[in-house]
Amino acid sequence: MSQDIFVLIEHLRGQVADISYIMLAAARTLASSSGGQVAAVLLGKDAQKLAGNLAADKVLYADSPALTEFTSEAYQLTLAKLIEEQSPRAVLFGHTTIGADVAGWLSGKLSLPLVSSCVNFTSDGKFLSQTCGGKIMAEGDLPSPTILVTMIPGGYKSEQGQAAQASAIESFTPPALDNLRVALKKYIEPEAGDVDISKSPFLIAVGRGIQNKDNLDLPNELAAAINGTVCASRPVVDQGWLPTSRLVGKSGKRVKPKIYLALGISGAPEHVEGINESDVIVAVNTDANAPIFNVAKYGTTLDLLDLVPQLTEKVKQAKGG
C-alpha cells in the first residue's frame, strides 16, 4: 500500500495527449494532500522518449510489443498487475476513448471503487465531477485504500503537468500478453486538406441550434467578414453539414482561440472540454439555462438566426469605417 497517485499517460501514434498533462497537474494536488508521489504510468514499445516532459516524480514504464499502440485488453491486464502489486492511493485515467475503456474494467477486476467525469479535486481531497451533461456537479470523498478516477479537462491547465526535465524511469514487467482477444488492425485517417481550426484566433462554432444546412450561410458570412473560421459541435458534423476536421471537443480538436463564439451550442461536457482553454467564450443560446453559459464570459439568449446577420452587418461597418 502506498500514498502514491498514478496517472495513466495516454498516447496515440507517438503523441502524448493533452489530458495526460492535465491529470499530472491534478495528481500533484492529490499527492500533496495524501503525502505520496506522482507516478506517470507509461505503456508502450520503445516509448521511453515520451516520458521526456512529464511532470511526475517517477515514470513507471512497461515495454512490450503488445503495447505498441493502445488496445483495451493489453492495457487492462498490464495495469491490473501493476495496481495489484503497488496499491497506490489513486489512479487517474482520462475520461476518454483510452482511459474509460480501462478504468471500468479494472474497477470490476480489482473490486476497486470508481469515480468518473471528475474535473477537480478539492483541497480537502474530494472529487468534483460533472454530471447530467454539465448541468449538475457532484462532490464526494475518495475512499481508501485505492480509488480509480476518470478525468475530464477543465480544472487544471496542461502546462502545469509539463516539466522541463525528464524524471526517473522505473521499468516494470507486464504480464504475459498473448492470446489477446482485442487487436488493432489499422488506423483510418480523417479526410485531410481542410483548414486547421486550432490555428485560428477567432472561431465561430455552430451547434444543433443552427437547425439546418442552409443556415450555415449565416456563420460563413460572419466568418468571412471578421476573418474567422467556422467550426462545429458533433451533431452538425454527424449530419454531414461540415467535415470532421471542423469538429471541436472530445472526439474532435481541442482549441484555444482568442474568441470562441458558440452559436446554438448547449455546452455538453464533451464539447466544453475542447474549448475551455479559449481566452474568451461568447455564447448565443436561446436557453438561459444552457451549461455553455457556465464557461462563457459573455452570452445572449437571442435567437442566433436574428443575431448573426446583425453581427455580420456591424462587423462590416466597423471594418469599413
Place this chain on the structure above:
Amino acid sequence: MKIAVPIKFVPDLVEELNIDSSGAALDTSWLRLIINEFDDHAIEQAILLKERGGAEVTIICAEGDGVDDILFNAAAKGADQLVKLMGSDAAMMNSHATARVLADFFKEIQPDLILTGVQAHNDLDGSVGALLAEYLGMPYVGYVAGVTAASGSVIARKEYPGGIIGEMEVKLPAVLGIQAAEQPPRYVAYSKINQVSKTVKIEERAISDLDSSGGATVGRMFKPEPAQRAEIIEGSPEEVADRMVGIFKELGVM
C-alpha cells in the same frame, strides 16, 4: 449471432434539474426519464447487424416509467426479445449494480455480442459496458462507431480524437460500448409500435438484491453557481451585435 442490448434510462436534460432535500441526489419528483441516447444508437447498431447478416436481438431494461414504450419501439425496429428486469427503478441503479444484475442474466442467455451505449450522462461510476465485460470475462472496446461482423469476431471502429478511427478486431463473445451507430436511430411510426405492443410480449424477470459497491459515493450535489456564469448581454439583436463588436475590438481580434 445472438446480440443483447442492455439499455438504461436517464434524466431528460430538457427539463430543469433540481437537487433533493438530502442535497446529494437529484429531486426525482420532477424528473422525466428518457432512454440514454447512446443506448438508442446501440439498438440501431444491433438492428443494422441483424439486417446485414441475421441475428437474434434481445433488449433488456430495468423497469420504470416509459420503459415498455421504448421496448416496443425497439421491437418495431426489429428486436426479437424484450426483457424487463423487475424490482428496481431503471434510473436509480448505478453502473456497478446494473452491470452485476445484467451479468447474472447474460450468464444464462449467453449472447455472442453485447452492445451498450458507451456512456450515459449521469454515470458517476464509469459505464456499464466495461464493468459488464469484466464480470463476464469478455473483452471490451468502447467509443465504437460502426461494427462489422466477421466469423468468430467483429470489427469495431473505435473513435480517437481528431477523427482518427482505429479498426479493432474483437473476438466473440464481447462487449462493445457504442458511441454512434452507422446511421442515426431510425424513426418508428406510432401505428407500428401500437401494433407490436399487441403482438410482442415483454418477458419480466425478477432481480434479487442489488449490489452497488464500487460506485462513487456522492456527498453533495449542486448546480454550477451563478457567479461562474456568463454576463448576459440584453437588448435587441442590433444592440447586442453592437456590444459584441465592442468586445471583439477590446480583445484586439478586429
Place this chain on the structure above:
Amino acid sequence: MSYDTIKSIIVALALLVALGIFVRYAWQRLWVYLRRGQTSPKFSDWGERIKGLIVFVGAQWRLFRFRLPGIAHFFIFWGFLLLSLTILQAIAEGLMAFANPQFVLPVIGTWGPLAFVQDFFALFVVIAIGYGLYLRLIVNPERYKGSHRNQGVKVLTFILTIMLSLLVMNGLRINLNEDLLGRYRPISTLIGGLFVGLPEATQSIIEELCYWIHLGVVMLFLTELPQGKHFHIVTSIPNVLLRNLEPRGRLPVTKTSDGAAGVSKMEDFRWRTMLDLYTCTECGRCQDVCPAYNSSGLLSPKLLVMNLRRNLQERGAALSAKQTNGVLSKSLTGEIVGEEALWNCTTCYACDQECPLFIEHINPIVEMRRYLVLEGKMDKMLQDALANLGRYGNSLGQSDRMRAKWTQGLQPAVKDARREPVEYLWFVGDYASYSPTLTDVTRKTAEVFSKAGLNFGILFDAERNSGNDVRRAGEEGLFEMLMGKNMQALGKCKYETIVTTDPHTYNTLKNEYAWDGNRPRILHYTELLDQLVASGQLKFSKKLAAKVTYHDPCYLGRYNGVYDAPRRLLRAAGCEVVEMPRHGDRAFCCGAGGGRIWMEEKPGHARPAEIRIREAAALTGVQSFVVACPKDVTMFKDAVKTTGNESRLQVQDLIEFVQEAI
C-alpha cells in the same frame, strides 16, 4: 350490291369495331382495374351531388378561373353535346342507307331550331379549337409542361376535322337541295356558297367524301377516347358526381386491416382515387398554382396524377396478364413518384381547389407519405420533429412544462382553464407558445383578449400540438395520440368556445377532432375579434394610418373560407388593405404547411415564402405584410431578409395592429 348497301355494311362494321374497342378499353379500365382498388366510403347526399354536376360539369364553373381557356372549353363541351346528335344522325343515315339514302331521325334530323343552334355551335367549336391549337402550339404555357402535347393536338385536329367536314357536308347538301333544314343553317349555307360554281356531280362526290371523313374521324376518336386524357369526357361525370363532399379540412384515411395507414402500391388506393386518375385532362391548372412546383419544381400535382395513371394502367395490364415482375416490381413511392416530390407538398389546397374536375392531390400524397413514415424513409429533421412531438407534445423539443412560460408576469394572470370554468378556451399552439420570436405576439394577443373583457383561459402544460401537420406529414398514429391527449385535457375543462392562434390548429380542431356530435364553437382569433368589434365589445381608440397587405393563410382561407374577418379587422383599425395579385382563395402558400416547416429546404431554389414576399414588395406604398398565422411570421420574416426587403417590408401579425389600435 348497290353503293348504298355497301355504305350501310361499312358503317355498321366500322361502328361495331369502334364500339368494340371503346367498350373493351372502358371495361378494362373502369371495371377490371378499378376493382383492384380499396372500397370507398358510401356516397350519400345525392341532391348536393347532382347540383354539383349541373354547376361544375354543366356550367363548367371552375374552368372560368382561367378566363379564355375556360370559355373555349365551355363551347367545345356544349358543342360536343349538341353535335353528338348530328353524329347520331350521320350514323343512322349510314346504317339505313340501304333502305333509304335520305333517312332522317325524328326530331334530331327534323327540328329546325336544333339545327340552327347546332350550326352556330359548330362554328364556335371551330373557333375554340383554333384557340386551343394556338395555346398548345404557339403560346405553350408553363402549365402544359409535361402534358401529352401530341395527344392534345391530335384530338383537337380530330374535332376540327369532324366540325369542318360537317359544315362542308351540310353546305353542299344545301346546295344540292338535299337538306330539309337548310334554311336553319346559315353558317353551312355560307360555306356551301364557296362550292356553288362546281358541277353538281363534283359537289355530290365532295359531299359523300365529307360524310366518310366525318364518320371515319368520329370512329377514330371513339377508339382514341378511352386511351388517354380524353377519357375525361366519360369519367368526368361520375367523378364530379362522386366528389368528396366532406369539409376540405378533413383528410381521409384508409386503414388496412392491421390498423396501419398508408399506400405502398397502386391497389392500396381506393377505387375512387383511381377514378380521379383517369379523369385528369392534363390541363395543368393545378401545376400552375402549386407553390412546390413554382419554387423547387420537384413536385407537380399534374405529373403526380399522370404518373399514377400510367402506373395504374401498366400495373393493371401486368396483373391481368399474370406477370410477376417488370412494372410490378417498381416501387410506387420512389420509382413512380419520387420521395422528394411527395415531401415537397405543403398541403396548401391550391391544386385541389383549382382542378375543374375535383381531382384530389393531397389525399394520395399523404397516403403515400404515410407509407414512407412507416418505412422510416424521411428527412432527419422531420424525424426529430416527430420524435419531439411524441415525447414533449411540441416539435421544438422543449419541455411541456415550459409551454406556458410566456404567461409569466402577465397582468391580469392568464387563467388555467383546467381549474376554473372560462368562456373562451384559447388553444395557443406550439410556435406561439415556445418560439422566442413569437411569444411577444402571443403576449399581445393575451393583452388584447383581456382588454376586450374576455373570460378566457388556456390549458397550460396539458396542451399538445394539435396534430394538423403531423397528420399531413403522414404520421397518423402520432396524430391520433396527440388528438387523444388534447381531447382528454379539453374534456376536463368547462368552456363554451375554443379560440386558436394558429389556423392549422383551427382546422384540425374544427374538422378532424372526434367531437362525436358535441363540437363546441371553434373560432380563429381573427373571427372572434371581428365579432367583438361588430358587437361593440372591442373598441378601437386609434386609427392607424398604415397601408398594408394581408396574406391569407391556407388553413384559414382556402380550407375554411375565412377571408373577410381579418380584412374587416384591419380596416376597423384604420389600415388601408391593398391586395396582392394572388389573394383570397388564390393566395400563394408560405411553404410551411403539411409538415414542411420541419423539413430541410433544398438550397438553390426560390422558396415559396420568397416568391410571396416579392409579390408583396411590388405593391407600391405597402409597408406591412400582415399575417394571421404564427408559422407565417417565422417563414416570412426569414424571406424578407433573404430577399433583401428588410427596409421595404415589415412582417407583422394582425394582432399587433389590433393591440396598437385599442
